[in-house]
Amino acid sequence: MMKIKFKLIILTILITFLVSFGIAYSQGGMYTDPQGRFSFNLPAGWKAATPYHSSQVAYFTYSVQQGNIGELIIMIEELPFSASIEQYAAAAEENGFKQLPGYTPGTQLPATIFGLPAIKKNFSFSPQTGLTLQAEAYMFISGNSAYTILLDVLPDYFAQVEPDFVQAVASFKVQIGAPIAVQPVPQPTPIIPVLTITQPTPSPTTPVCPTPQPVTPVVPVPIPVTPVTPTPVTPAIPTVPVTPPVTTGMTVYTDPQGRFSIPTPAGSTTAQTTEIGVVLNTTDGAGIVVMYTLGEQYVQGMVAQIEPSHQFHGQSQLQAGNRQALVKLYSKVNPQDNVNYATVIVTYPGAPFMMIITIPADKYNQAQTWILEMIKGVAIR
Numbered sequence: 001m002m003k004i005k006f007k008l009i010i011l012t013i014l015i016t017f018l019v020s021f022g023i024a025y026s027q028g029g030m031y032t033d034p035q036g037r038f039s040f041n042l043p044a045g046w047k048a049a050t051p052y053h054s055s056q057v058a059y060f061t062y063s064v065q066q067g068n069i070g071e072l073i074i075m076i077e078e079l080p081f082s083a084s085i086e087q088y089a090a091a092a093e094e095n096g097f098k099q100l101p102g103y104t105p106g107t108q109l110p111a112t113i114f115g116l117p118a119i120k121k122n123f124s125f126s127p128q129t130g131l132t133l134q135a136e137a138y139m140f141i142s143g144n145s146a147y148t149i150l151l152d153v154l155p156d157y158f159a160q161v162e163p164d165f166v167q168a169v170a171s172f173k174v175q176i177g178a179p180i181a182v183q184p185v186p187q188p189t190p191i192i193p194v195l196t197i198t199q200p201t202p203s204p205t206t207p208v209c210p211t212p213q214p215v216t217p218v219v220p221v222p223i224p225v226t227p228v229t230p231t232p233v234t235p236a237i238p239t240v241p242v243t244p245p246v247t248t249g250m251t252v253y254t255d256p257q258g259r260f261s262i263p264t265p266a267g268s269t270t271a272q273t274t275e276i277g278v279v280l281n282t283t284d285g286a287g288i289v290v291m292y293t294l295g296e297q298y299v300q301g302m303v304a305q306i307e308p309s310h311q312f313h314g315q316s317q318l319q320a321g322n323r324q325a326l327v328k329l330y331s332k333v334n335p336q337d338n339v340n341y342a343t344v345i346v347t348y349p350g351a352p353f354m355m356i357i358t359i360p361a362d363k364y365n366q367a368q369t370w371i372l373e374m375i376k377g378v379a380i381r
Contacts, residue, residue, distance in 0.1 A: 033058065033175075037076065038147075041171040043164035046072060062153065062161060070153030070161055072168075077146045080272065080279055080289055082305060085141050089119040092139065092148075095275075095294070102126025113140045113147075114174050124155070134158040136165065142174045250373055253278065259292040260353060263377040265370045284367060286359035292380075293352045302354060303345055306330060310343060320376045323348050327375060331361060344371060351380050 031042040042060065051059040055075050062070040089108070097103055106122035118140035126132045135152040149172065151165045251268065254261040255278070265282045272279040277291040293299055310330035318325045330343040340361040347354045359367050
């Protein structure tokens with residue numbers, strides 16, 4: 001059968017499709033997720049079975065007299081940042097479907113599920129010599145949750161099964177506000193949007209008090225926006241060209257795939273691991289998203305999503321070992337709790353790597369020590 005695991009818009013697929021002999025089983029009617037997250041009309045001929053992978057929230061098989069000839073899988077992923085369905089589908093195509101043995105793309109069309117924009121994708125693949133499967137996947141996003149409804153079946157039965165599958169998808173209903181039983185997202189949830197990067201002009205001058213802004217609450221900024229003259233506008237993080245050792249109160253997180261390591265505040269916990277990185281929580285309420293992405297273009301796209309909805313305060317460039325780190329500071333009032341949060345976005349030009357740190361503004365000054373240690377202590381492969 002086919003396994004699919006979604007992490008931060010990245011798709012990994014493993015296949016162990018086996019045709020087993022058995023008795024035809026017919027099960028129809030309304031299927032309701034045990035946790036109340038969704039429901040849909042399950043067509044006759046489909047049998048509910050135990051999911052064989054943690055990414056699956058529901059799993060069904062289709063049988064004929066000769067045995068199981070297809071499967072229907074439902075997956076939900078809690079996204080730690082905003083993404084369009086087009087972005088999600090593109091990542092699934094590039095990093096998941098294309099990796100299938102014998103993958104042959106078919107059509108990709110816009111669709112609608114539960115009144116939400118969706119993508120319908122057809123393709124085929126060959127999990128083993130002499131065996132080809134026809135597949136159809138629907139993908140859509142509700143809130144911060146990405147849903148995938150996948151059908152794969154032996155080609156001779158596709159025309160028989162697919163119309164009922166389409167009707168099942170059309171009947172799909174999402175319970176808004178229902179809990180998602182996926183790995184937790186840090187609180188506060190780092191909002192991961194993306195932006196146009198300007199050339200930074202770092203200034204190692206003595207920090208001065210920033211000029212008060214009459215609009216939204218301003219987070220104290222340790223990052224300078226240096227004008228043409230050398231007069232500092234905001235407090236600056238000193239650009240010391242050395243990588244300091246991990247100090248007391250810091251621990252080191254090492255990526256399981258060996259792509260990077262970062263110093264983190266003592267007591268930090270792993271909230272979620274993904275195909276491209278990790279999400280961490282700190283004891284002072286910060287959320288840290290660390291990503292080793294598909295490339296610099298992906299990094300720039302992530303940054304560009306943040307800028308329109310956040311207030312920009314300044315930027316600086318720091319030396320991080322043999323690399324330069326570009327640091328940008330933003331703030332935003334979370335409408336859910338009316339708390340002002342500081343968001344620090346760190347990129348490393350020339351590397352497909354970025355960090356996003358979100359912390360309550362009133363704790364930002366105290367956190368600057370470990371934030372600086374983390375930025376400068378990153379080791380990227």
